Amino acid sequence: MKLRVFSNENILPLLAVITSPEIHTISMFMRLGSLYHVLHDLDSEVKINIGEGVKFAQDICNGMTYLHSMDTLINRFDLSPHHVFVSSLTCRTLCIHTCIHT
Numbered sequence: 001m002k003l004r005v006f007s008n009e010n011i012l013p014l015l016a017v018i019t020s021p022e023i024h025t026i027s028m029f030m031r032l033g034s035l036y037h038v039l040h041d042l043d044s045e046v047k048i049n050i051g052e053g054v055k056f057a058q059d060i061c062n063g064m065t066y067l068h069s070m071d072t073l074i075n076r077f078d079l080s081p082h083h084v085f086v087s088s089l090t091c092r093t094l095c096i097h098t099c100i101h102t
Helices: 035-040 050-068 096-101
Strands: 014-018 024-027 084-088 091-094
Touching: 035 084
Parallel strands: none
Antiparallel strands: 014 024, 084 091
């Protein structure tokens, strides 16, 4: 397995990889969980207005632009709200390793 380093504020850093018996990845704790959870959990403490929604979209686009600017593209990348993690309304990152291994 080859590990790539992503240096971008919109990509969640990968801290460790466990390869046996299955592949598991370890990253920073994101307090609010995935964007899917923030959008669909009625008990969520976060309510997103249109301005914050635009900022979410900009951060996701910045992360995707970074990934597409790399010399070697990632073969399989499934972008969904399950792969965007949120620690606060000002911290939104793509979790690239869950996108590849799910």
